[in-house]
């Protein structure tokens with residue numbers, strides 16, 4: 001059986017002052033349907049670059065990325081990205097209008113009322129009931145990220161690409177959002193590639209952790225994480241796992 | 252209580268206008284200047300009311316405003332086209348940049364002699380001057396607005412399956428609204444001054460000559476109070492558009508959304 005997402009020997013460089021700087025070198029891995037994969041690694045190792053290649057925002061130099069067996073050449077609503085930037089919501093739209101946006105512009109064969117009900121359902125799932133009519137500048141960073149997740153999920157993407165979505169939040173809010181995301185996964189069937197540099201976050205969320213190295217610009221290690229869910233951050237097993245991952249990615 | 256009172260922008264305005272009015276009246280009453288060239292406030296207001304009642308000043312004002320409206324609309328369309336094509340084509344971007352560099356520093360009024368030579372005197376010439384005053388600052392601001400749009404917005408647009416036209420319509424246009432408003436404010440301010448100046452030079456081509464012509468006529472007939480009446484109307488309209496209309500519009504949109512630049 002083919003995997004949902006296959007990344008095969010992908011390399012990518014950027015031009016900097018007429019010099020080519022390699023950012024990703026020969027990266028290969030696959031993601032199965034309904035799998036939660038985290039990508040960790042030091043700042044600047046190419047995590048965001050990798051994710052935007054999968055999203056189709058950028059072109060890769062070598063190798064191939066296959067999604068459902070087809071080569072990725074452009075962005076698609078089947079592969080939706082959630083960014084770290086709070087600015088990803090449109091400030092001129094309310095929370096519910098932001099969530100409705102992908103549905104409205106794609107003019108699915110549903111009435112506006114059906115779409116609104118759907119948006120409300122998703123906002124409820126991310127725990128934003130009652131904030132439908134707020135503008136983004138009237139809600140907190142955590143609420144903005146919740147809205148962005150609802151907006152991404154309403155498209156029913158096959159795969160959700162998340163680039164440090166909780167990276168700019170304080171520790172407590174980050175944990176709340178991690179909990180919400182875990183709860184969401186019980187309701188929604190989706191596959192996730194999740195970039196983070198927070199090891200604990202990767203261990204709490206994912207089935208598999210891929211470590212990228214900065215010096216090699218490639219995969220250093222792939223770790224399976226089969227801790228029982230729900231995961232208890234204070235349990236010995238959890239702490240051991242976090243330590244193990246730390247040791248593996250140290251450079 | 253006093254704090255709340257002083258916080259109100261409108262009341263502060265009114266307060267200082269009253270103070271300035273009193274100073275004016277004191278100077279007028281002292282008769283340092285000739286009363287015909289520095290009339291008392293009540294003479295001034297009486298003359299303004301007379302011109303309002305006989306309809307003259309209203310017709311002239313409406314005429315000036317209709318010219319501005321036509322010029323603004325035309326300028327708006329041209330600006331959108333110019334900035335739109337600049338965003339699509341690098342070659343055209345260079346062209347538009349060059350044209351702006353040449354035309355933007357030219358005051359509309361400096362173009363008047365040339366415009367008269369080209370199209371004679373009349374409505375078309377005035378509208379040309381208005382379009383000239385509006386189109387360059389507006390295009391500059393629209394371009395700045397388009398360029399300032401975070402890349403993330405375009406990525407999101409593509410991600411959700413929007414084509415280029417839909418990205419422009421649903422993302423680029425609203426995202427550049429703050430710059431659009433700034434451009435429109437500058438454009439309006441310039442157009443309003445340009446139209447008054449142009450009318451003073453052109454005079455009545457048709458039945459109405461506009462506010463500029465109204466003032467010019469008053470000077471010719473040495474009607475100083477009438478002249479001041481015209482100036483007061485110009486000031487009032489300026490305040491109404493700049494302080495009330497644009498302010499309200501910003502409060503309803505970009506200020507509410509936290510998008511001001």
Ligand SMILES: Nc1ncnc2c1ncn2[C@@H]1O[C@H](COP(=O)(O)OP(=O)(O)OP(=O)(O)O)[C@@H](O)[C@H]1O
Nearest residue numbers: 014015016023042043044045046047048049050197
């Ligand atoms: N558009 C670009 N042009 C040139 N260089 C780039 C570009 N985008 C990224 N890079 C470079 O590629 C490298 C990897 O960047 P990337 O954003 O993928 O890192 P990251 O792993 O996501 O880091 P962080 O954890 O800080 O977000 C960096 O050295 C960066 O300077």
Ligand SMILES: [Mg+2]
Nearest residue numbers: 047048049163
């Ligand atoms: Mg990054």
